[in-house]
Amino acid sequence: MSLPLPRDFFDCRPLPQSEEHDLLDLAAAVCHDTALNALTMAQRPPSKEIINEATKRRATLHFGTDLVDPAMYGLTGVSRLRTTIDELVDFLLLTTPEKVRIYGNVVGQAVLDRMTLYQLPPRDSSMLAASVQWAVIENPFLSSALTLKRDTCFLEVLQRIEVTDPATGQRRRGLVRATHSVAMDSCPSLRKSHNIVRGALIRSGHLFLEAQDGEFDYYYTYIVADPGSVPKFVSLRIFQKIVSQMLNVEHHFALTRLPALMAEIAKEPRRRFKPDGAIAACEACASKFSVFGSKRHCYKCHQVVCSACIQTYAVRTQ
Structure with missing residues (x-):
């Protein structure tokens, strides 16, 4: 059977209330831990600086480990971004196939297939969206002839957040989009049936914290639980390429605003x-x-x- 899978491929029966509550508790914890992963890694010496040639915006890349499980290693990119909360929410709330496609194009993800397995009711007003997703994402930075396709079953959470910055000790407000792999009975491995390897992302995602003058400090954290047989130095090179796509976000916003901006200029x-x-x-x-x-x-x-x-x-x- 080829991709995309039939929309009824997974048997997603209603979740028991206790399991739904556990997932929501995990979603809140993942948002908090993803933010702390980003802020903690950002304090480490930068390994590389990158620049977007269109916007001239720069980002620094910082290696580090997961705070919950230090055996897991990853990378955080740090930059600035001129935007608004509403613009960020509209971009990160992946409610339609078109929005999934746009998001994938901006951050360099080739999404071969994706399904919402469970839509979770937000536990409070700060949690804007929470769901269990399944996706097959092709790595654009490795030859498809050399690697097997990888799928992931994961929590996807978008939440307004207030977190203590370990660099300053100050409380800061912002927005986090966090992803964290979960095991669900309704989403078994597809290795035997489709030759797709199950991957796992751990406390990873985008963090935007309010700064000054309409700007946000932007952090993108990427941690893989099991990179398989890929050597660590190769994994970190791939992480660099993935995280460096963060600089495309501001360019995307600028292009989105251009038609309205040019229309206003034309009136002057x-x-x-x-x-x-x-x-x-x-x-x-x-x-x-x-x-x-x-x-x-x-x-x-x-x-x-x-x-x-x-x-x-x-x-x-x-």
Whole structure:
């Protein structure tokens, strides 16, 4: 049988109330522990710095271990993000196949199949969504000819959070999207039937904490419970590639906002671009223009910038 599986493939009978309560308790704990994993790893020395060429936003990558089980190792990326809670919730609340596809494209996940096994009732107003999911996600950073497909049965939780930052001791508010693998009788291994290996993510996900001036400190934590026979140094290289996709999130938001922004600009009186002959350096990065270097004008702010500081997009406006 090939993917996608029939929608009634898994026998998901109603959960006993006690099991539902246990899952909700675990969901709350996973959100808290994922946030602490991110903040604790972020205090370790960075192993690498990366940059998004479109937004020029940077992130640092930090190796570390799971706080609950130090035998599990992982990676956390740390950056900043200009957004709003509403924009984050809309992006992270994966309620339709289209939203799953968009999320996968942004964070570099090739989702081959996905099903909601159980929708859990939020335990309080801070828990925006909680569910048990099953998914087959292909690793885009490894050749499909060299690896078996992996599936995961996991808790997926989106929750507003208040957490103590271990770096400062201060309480901080924000949003966490956490994932944590669970074993469910209704979701058995597909190794024999489909040659799909069951993987496990542990207390991993995205954490956004309020900062200043409409920005959030953004952490992306990735911990795999059992990497199989893959050597640790190879796993960490893969983790780096996965976590580095975090810088795509701000770029995605910027592109999403562009049509409305351009429509607003179109309503304003047209301004002439300033003469660029006397401008010797890029007004964005301060790099000096070379003799043969091109000067570009930003359509929105009318700054004169170098080719490295400007992106060109075709935008459809109404």
